[in-house]
Amino acid sequence: MFYSLVAWGFFYVRLVGQPSSQNYAGISIDSYGEVMVLLAASSVAYRMAASRTFRGWKTLSLKRRVVMWVFCYIIPYHAMINMNLIGYIPWLNVDLGGFEEVNANAGTYVVFTIVGIGAVFLVFTLSRSLYRAGTWKKCVVMYVVMVTSVLVSWALFPSTSFHLHHTMLGAFIIPITAFPTPAAAFSQAIGLGCFVQGYARWGWYSYLDTIPTxxxxxxxxxxxxxxxxxxxxxxxxxxxxxxxxxxxxxxxxxxxxxxxxxxxxxxxxxxxxxxxxxxxxxxxxxxxxxxxxxxxxxxxxxxxx
Incomplete structure (x- = not known):
């Protein structure tokens, strides 16, 4: 089921959600090779987090597992692979990515406030799970090493600007969601959706960008x-x-x-x-x-x- 979601999301974004051109035959030919790279990367995510999440669901009743799959995994995952549609909501006026300036209005601040509250809740819940499992020290070390390497590489090229692509953000979220709780599954699905959508549409670019002239x-x-x-x-x-x-x-x-x-x-x-x-x-x-x-x-x- 996990790998089916990944493959489905990749081809959906490539051919339906955000095709790069009308040459669907060419897109499909390229996609058959690139999806293999995505599945290989997703296998790491599965071993690090998803397998532990799904293993904990085995003790749940069938009804409970269906609810968890639908509301804590499938829906947030599909919301993320369709994130490009958010930019077409007129009253929201949000631009998802790049260097464009956003002229935010009242609706934008309301939505951002709600999303911010939800994000704080998920961070608190995941932090509590990491603390109780005794794995928080390993996660802190992992992210400190990652941030340090980013800062060092940025210092080597100071003329560039830092741009955290949502593909990378999704990859960073997944490792800390290895729990069978609804909050962890929801966060994991969001991270996976960001990772798949970003890779399918934009590929894997560097976090160091040169601002266009x-x-x-x-x-x-x-x-x-x-x-x-x-x-x-x-x-x-x-x-x-x-x-x-x-x-x-x-x-x-x-x-x-x-x-x-x-x-x-x-x-x-x-x-x-x-x-x-x-x-x-x-x-x-x-x-x-x-x-x-x-x-x-x-x-x-x-x-x-």
């Missing part, structure tokens, strides 16, 4: 304004970005297509279709020609003829 370019804080709208054109005006922010020009995007590139902060767009809605956004352009991220979007509708 475009991320260092300033981003407009406000959406551009549109005036003098007619049936075939409009004037778009936006706020300038300071030269100290590495921006020397601007790129105006109309429905994600660049229609202007230059130093002005206003432009007249022509040859538009009547009675059609357009979305506009501005990105800064650095002195070396690289485009930054597009700022907030605004929209306008051309007049009818």
């Amino acid at each position: 475009y991320m260092t370019i300033a981003v407009p804080e406000n959406a551009p304004n549109t005036t003098n709208v007619s049936s075939s054109g409009a004037t778009v005006v936006w706020e300038p970005l300071g030269s100290e922010e590495a921006v020397e020009a601007y790129s105006l995007r109309l429905n994600r297509v660049e229609v202007y590139r230059g130093v002005d902060t206003s432009v007249v767009i022509s040859n538009l279709e009547p009675n059609m809605t357009y979305f506009v956004g501005v990105a800064g352009v650095a002195s070396w020609g690289t485009d930054g991220r597009v700022g907030p979007l605004s929209n306008f509708t051309t007049l009818e003829i």
Whole structure:
């Protein structure tokens, strides 16, 4: 059952949840080899934690085991392999990963508070289980060695930034969940889901990242304004970005297509279709020609003829 979950989750993310392209034949061919590496790594996780968790369930009744499997393992596992869907909840406004800035709102803080309380409870429960089992010293030594090695490698490359991928986070969680309790099983399923989803979608990358050049370019804080709208054109005006922010020009995007590139902060767009809605956004352009991220979007509708 454990290895079936791993294999299912891997192929689900690769082919259904987050396919990297529409070349499903090519994705499938590559996946048959890569899933073997994942299963090999998962066997270590099974021996370290999952086997002890499932062994403790053998004394439970059939009804209790079904409840544990469904609510403490299958549901949280599938929630994690579908974590990319969280980014599509409009009112939540959460970006899962990368260097993007998150404009959090009230819903975001409520959800983060609930998740934080749950995480604190799970940490407390797992810590108590480790203490009672007498294995907490081994875990502390293991994580201290791991953190020390990370810090040493980071010190060797100080120009990089530290990025803890959720694939690694899942791998770090699993070893301390070797208990048959509901909290341990729930935590283990979350860790396994993070590990499988991250590996299937992104692979195994280093925790030392080099920040992309475009991320260092300033981003407009406000959406551009549109005036003098007619049936075939409009004037778009936006706020300038300071030269100290590495921006020397601007790129105006109309429905994600660049229609202007230059130093002005206003432009007249022509040859538009009547009675059609357009979305506009501005990105800064650095002195070396690289485009930054597009700022907030605004929209306008051309007049009818």
